[in-house]
Amino acid sequence: MEFTNIDKNLNNGQNMGGIAQVAYYCAWSDVESWPTKPTAPATIEENGTLTGNVVLKPGKQMHEIYITDDTGEFEIETVGEMDGKSFVTHLRLFNPGLKKKLLGFINWAKNENLVFIVKDNDGQYYLMGDDTRAAIYNGSPDGSGTSRETAGRRGISMEFTYKTANVYTYAGTIPLTPAASA
Amino acid sequence: MVWQEYFQLEKLTPGRVIVQGYGEIDFSKEVSPELCLDICENTTGVLKITEKGMEKFYGLKKQPEPGTEKKRTYRKRG
Numbered sequence: 001m002e003f004t005n006i007d008k009n010l011n012n013g014q015n016m017g018g019i020a021q022v023a024y025y026c027a028w029s030d031v032e033s034w035p036t037k038p039t040a041p042a043t044i045e046e047n048g049t050l051t052g053n054v055v056l057k058p059g060k061q062m063h064e065i066y067i068t069d070d071t072g073e074f075e076i077e078t079v080g081e082m083d084g085k086s087f088v089t090h091l092r093l094f095n096p097g098l099k100k101k102l103l104g105f106i107n108w109a110k111n112e113n114l115v116f117i118v119k120d121n122d123g124q125y126y127l128m129g130d131d132t133r134a135a136i137y138n139g140s141p142d143g144s145g146t147s148r149e150t151a152g153r154r155g156i157s158m159e160f161t162y163k164t165a166n167v168y169t170y171a172g173t174i175p176l177t178p179a180a181s182a
Numbered sequence: 183m184v185w186q187e188y189f190q191l192e193k194l195t196p197g198r199v200i201v202q203g204y205g206e207i208d209f210s211k212e213v214s215p216e217l218c219l220d221i222c223e224n225t226t227g228v229l230k231i232t233e234k235g236m237e238k239f240y241g242l243k244k245q246p247e248p249g250t251e252k253k254r255t256y257r258k259r260g
Contacts, residue, residue, distance in 0.1 A: 052226065052227060053227040053228075055193055055227070173199055173200060173201050173202070173225070173228055174200035175194055175199050176198035176200065176206070177194060177195050177196070177197020177198050177209075177210070178195050179194060180194055180195045
């Protein structure tokens with residue numbers, strides 16, 4: 001692998017925090033094939049990105065989940081002991097309303113193996129899920145329910161985690177329409 | 183739709199797809215063939231170019247398979 005200087009590297013000075021107000025999800029079992037991880041990358045940049053697309057099974061598609069602004073976060077946590085370091089990525093978000101659709105989603109998602117694609121505010125995407133591991137629901141970090149005060153808000157905060165050996169950007173497609181039969 | 187004469191979606195039904203670098207594109211509607219060509223050239227696994235597309239954008243006509251081309255027959259005069 002060819003190494004290079006790790007400089008400031010900000011596109012047009014941009015470096016806004018946070019994630020977009022929408023993330024994309026599907027069931028892990030709906031994925032037919034996964035993008036590939038770098039195996040013999042020529043450059044250090046190639047070592048930080050996946051190649052190819054998430055391809056879903058015929059009739060399956062990804063769906064959107066709305067995120068209240070400034071409640072969404074994609075965190076990369078380093079875990080493990082010496083010689084065994086890896087990462088846990090966290091997607092945290094709040095979806096407002098506490099309506100049937102949201103309750104139905106959380107009822108389904110709480111014990112399901114999931115996949116998420118998250119877009120940050122710099123336009124970079126991250127895939128949570130691979131051929132071995134899925135993203136899973138990890139609880140409500142900022143609470144769920146009606147809120148106590150009238151000035152509060154109803155809804156459900158959610159956290160999803162995905163354990164991975166390495167962290168990559170995702171440069172593939174997000175199919176928001178059912179996959180075709182082969 | 184015109185774009186479908188020149189391109190074919192790969193493993194997707196015509197509808198909404200987020201293609202990175204291009205944003206969300208609704209392939210159930212008319213899409214500029216030039217945009218399709220750009221996507222085809224710069225991404226993988228989204229669009230395949232058809233024979234008609236090869237002819238339109240690259241001027242390449244599919245050659246007949248060897249042995250399948252029509253042979254001219256000549257008649258002997260008189």
